[in-house]
Amino acid sequence: MFEFDELFQIAYKRERAISRRLTKLTALSAHAALTQTLEKAAGAASLADLVNARRLEKAAALRAAQRRREDREAARAARNLKPSNRDAIAWHAWFDGSAHPNPGKIGIGGLLESPDGEVVKISAIAGHGDSCKAEYLALIAVLEAALSQRPAPEKLVIHGDSQVVIEDVLRDAANSAPALISYATQARELISQLADVHFQWIPRHRNTAADALSQSAIREDHANSRTSVTGVSPNASLNA
Numbered sequence: 001m002f003e004f005d006e007l008f009q010i011a012y013k014r015e016r017a018i019s020r021r022l023t024k025l026t027a028l029s030a031h032a033a034l035t036q037t038l039e040k041a042a043g044a045a046s047l048a049d050l051v052n053a054r055r056l057e058k059a060a061a062l063r064a065a066q067r068r069r070e071d072r073e074a075a076r077a078a079r080n081l082k083p084s085n086r087d088a089i090a091w092h093a094w095f096d097g098s099a100h101p102n103p104g105k106i107g108i109g110g111l112l113e114s115p116d117g118e119v120v121k122i123s124a125i126a127g128h129g130d131s132c133k134a135e136y137l138a139l140i141a142v143l144e145a146a147l148s149q150r151p152a153p154e155k156l157v158i159h160g161d162s163q164v165v166i167e168d169v170l171r172d173a174a175n176s177a178p179a180l181i182s183y184a185t186q187a188r189e190l191i192s193q194l195a196d197v198h199f200q201w202i203p204r205h206r207n208t209a210a211d212a213l214s215q216s217a218i219r220e221d222h223a224n225s226r227t228s229v230t231g232v233s234p235n236a237s238l239n240a
Helices: 004-010 013-025 030-042 047-079 131-147 163-170 178-192 208-225
Strands: 090-100 104-113 119-129 155-160 197-201
Touching: 004 030, 004 047, 013 030, 030 047, 047 208, 090 119, 090 131, 090 208, 104 131, 104 208, 119 131, 119 208, 131 155, 131 163, 131 178, 131 208, 163 178, 163 197
Parallel strands: 090 155, 155 197
Antiparallel strands: 090 104, 104 119
């Protein structure tokens, strides 16, 4: 038996109205009337199936709303990324990587902005690993994006909030952290193909656009991997 509050949360507005009318016309309690209304909405399926389907529906709607909010925040952040004294020939890049859990599924995010303000966005799933691997893969992705431009950037300033990765890639190859050496080697090889590369550490609150892109990749992959509840449509409703 589901509690009244549980049923009330997943019921549609029309179903709540029908159950209230049913309570007035019969001796049923509000709980019993709502249960009966939702059982009819479930049809051949069980009430549990309907409740689970509605919960998934609500969760999907919340995720979609959260994605829209974060996309708006990322867009605002991207508009505010330009420093006041911009080098006339410099490209700028921002990178961030996330692992959910840590270690876990990796999402990478990045932005590459040309001197005239054109922005390339990166948001992708990149396997499994810890947060350091995620940050390195995000860095590699923005370097590859820079090299794919024609002509390649004459000067590239890379911004990131991972002090570990920035310090590691700038070390002598022999002193790289053993767990990161393969990613450091790949990043350094890409850097060697660019004329002038500079790194700048920034605090996390100034890297929100790249972070939002990395988180978005994980959410999208998670949403795509969810299985739907069978046997009942989440849009099933009672015909008056």
